[in-house]
Amino acid sequence: MKKILEIKNLSKTFYDNKKQVALSDISFTLDEGEVVCLVGPSGSGKSTLLRCIAGLEATDKGGIVFLGKSNPLEDIKKSVSFVFQDYNLWPHKTVLENITFAPVKRKKMSIVEAEKLAISLLKRFDLYDKKDSYPDFLSGGQKQRVAIIRALAMQPKLLLLDEITSALDPELISSVLNLIKILAKEGQSMIVVTHHLKFATEIADRIIFLDGGKMIQEASARDFIYAQNNPRIEDYLQMFSLNKQEINIYEGADQFQAFQLGTLKRFKEGSSKCVVGSSGDRWFEAMGDFYKTYEEERIKRKISWRMIMYSESQRDHDLRLRCPELNVYKLIPKNFENPANYYVIEDVVVIQIFGEPGDEPAVIEIKNKDVAKSYMNYFNLLWEQSTLIV
Amino acid sequence: MYQWDWNVVVQYKYVFLQGALVTLWLTLLVVFFGTILGIIVGLIRRSNVPFIPTIAKIYIELFRAFPILILLIWFYYVAPIILGIQFSPFLTAVIVLSISLSAFVAETFRAAVESIPKNQFESGITLGLSQMQTMFYIILPQAVKNMLPNLLGLYVEQLKNTSLASVIAVGEILHQASTISSTTYRPLEIYSVVAVIYLILVIPFSLLTSWIEKRMNRKMRKV
Numbered sequence: 288m289k290k291i292l293e294i295k296n297l298s299k300t301f302y303d304n305k306k307q308v309a310l311s312d313i314s315f316t317l318d319e320g321e322v323v324c325l326v327g328p329s330g331s332g333k334s335t336l337l338r339c340i341a342g343l344e345a346t347d348k349g350g351i352v353f354l355g356k357s358n359p360l361e362d363i364k365k366s367v368s369f370v371f372q373d374y375n376l377w378p379h380k381t382v383l384e385n386i387t388f389a390p391v392k393r394k395k396m397s398i399v400e401a402e403k404l405a406i407s408l409l410k411r412f413d414l415y416d417k418k419d420s421y422p423d424f425l426s427g428g429q430k431q432r433v434a435i436i437r438a439l440a441m442q443p444k445l446l447l448l449d450e451i452t453s454a455l456d457p458e459l460i461s462s463v464l465n466l467i468k469i470l471a472k473e474g475q476s477m478i479v480v481t482h483h484l485k486f487a488t489e490i491a492d493r494i495i496f497l498d499g500g501k502m503i504q505e506a507s508a509r510d511f512i513y514a515q516n517n518p519r520i521e522d523y524l525q526m527f528s529l530n531k532q533e534i535n536i537y538e539g540a541d542q543f544q545a546f547q548l549g550t551l552k553r554f555k556e557g558s559s560k561c562v563v564g565s566s567g568d569r570w571f572e573a574m575g576d577f578y579k580t581y582e583e584e585r586i587k588r589k590i591s592w593r594m595i596m597y598s599e600s601q602r603d604h605d606l607r608l609r610c611p612e613l614n615v616y617k618l619i620p621k622n623f624e625n626p627a628n629y630y631v632i633e634d635v636v637v638i639q640i641f642g643e644p645g646d647e648p649a650v651i652e653i654k655n656k657d658v659a660k661s662y663m664n665y666f667n668l669l670w671e672q673s674t675l676i677v
Numbered sequence: 678m679y680q681w682d683w684n685v686v687v688q689y690k691y692v693f694l695q696g697a698l699v700t701l702w703l704t705l706l707v708v709f710f711g712t713i714l715g716i717i718v719g720l721i722r723r724s725n726v727p728f729i730p731t732i733a734k735i736y737i738e739l740f741r742a743f744p745i746l747i748l749l750i751w752f753y754y755v756a757p758i759i760l761g762i763q764f765s766p767f768l769t770a771v772i773v774l775s776i777s778l779s780a781f782v783a784e785t786f787r788a789a790v791e792s793i794p795k796n797q798f799e800s801g802i803t804l805g806l807s808q809m810q811t812m813f814y815i816i817l818p819q820a821v822k823n824m825l826p827n828l829l830g831l832y833v834e835q836l837k838n839t840s841l842a843s844v845i846a847v848g849e850i851l852h853q854a855s856t857i858s859s860t861t862y863r864p865l866e867i868y869s870v871v872a873v874i875y876l877i878l879v880i881p882f883s884l885l886t887s888w889i890e891k892r893m894n895r896k897m898r899k900v
Contacts, residue, residue, distance in 0.1 A: 341803050342802075342803075343799055343802065343803065364802070364805045365805055367803070368803060368804060369799075369800075369803035369804075371796055371799070371800065373796065375794075375796045375797060375799070375800035376800075377797065377800070377815055377819075378819065379818045379819055379822070388804075388814065389801075389804035389805055389806060392806055392810055392814070393804065393805040393806055393810075394805075437804070438804070441804055441805060447803075
């Protein structure tokens, strides 16, 4: 994949009242079509980093290589668009004028051409009827979508989004996030500063965690959320869940797989996963090719499966024979059958939903000691009544 | 008991009219040149080049501090000695009043531009517009709306300031009045009429100010 952006040992210090190091020694790269999310506590330097990339702040040390050029200010101005937290639409221009102005002035598009592009974007994102409105008459969500469309109208090679949902009411956030998800799927390269961790996991190829101006971690979205081993970041992640208990829902095959692989890394070596309601091969299908990775990791870390099943599938059968010490299965009568199955591992209950063949799988994760205990009791009850498969 | 005699006004009506026209003409020229010069000074005041903004700042502070009367007299009598050029009284008045107005316009302009959030500027830059394009198409239209009420106030003020030009014998309304008065000895009638003429000149300006303000507000409300 073509590399479009490379940040090398970038540092930035502000000297407003007193010396304040905003960024120190930041390095990472971004490939074409990739989405990187910058997360971290307030004041960690995320926005400053984004502003440095956009050329809004001068850097002290280190360099930015964009499209292979080490002095890229002109190219950045031409090919990088920035969307601000507080929209910054131009109040004296209509929605349509806001969108067409820069393409006409900067890209030398004809007005007709620019309006055609703007109208197609507005129609696509459901804002066509607002084209002649002034920004003051739009809701926050609409304003931010217009601001994103305005940035897209420049057909940027790289889109920078700076906490674009922070100024929005909760019910307006999803409309903006959905737009970004569509862009991510289409392969728009983006660097996104966000506090929405769930959103970050859905769109990011990689997540970079900043704290005090330093890069603490750069990880795949999956490892960052599900297999976090840095105590500082765990604390940060914890802040986004109330108390110690937490309920998360992950939908779709990608997230299903990421969740399974991530949680496996999180659990202690030698722990045991107790599954109720396994039948057929739906779990293996939902895991796709990652099933083998999962198995290798599981065997390496000696995590055992204790399963109560309605019928043993061929793959389960193979697995049990391959590693009898890690796979203990019991059979339970068909009239106990449930549409969803669940498993308990340590203090976590995971409900897995597969739906009809061809449906997208989903998981509901419940982190709660008491709930896990009651599910375990039910598991033990069934376990006693079941017959061992040999 | 003083006997009012308004015949003198009728008798000299064309002289009054001429004086009023000179006042108006002088004001229009001063408003035109003063505004352009003021915006240029204001732009220089905001430029990034080292030291240049300081020069603009000194210009603004100096010409806001000097009384216009002193400037007029100084420019009319001293400038020829230093520069070797003698300007006509009318031209002197245009230059001095324009410079004075420009200092106030520059300051109003600076305040108006600074009232526009910084990120309006940044939004232009990040969409690839140049600094000049951003200034002229994004910041200025918004700034002008903010500065318009103040600006129109300055213009009305400047219309009244033209009366100071009478000291260097510019034939504006006040100068005409004092000439008539010195030959007819009817100062009360004459200066009363002058006061009314100023009122007639200023009121349309005030009406225009509030009309433009209303219109500007309405335009942005259009959906």
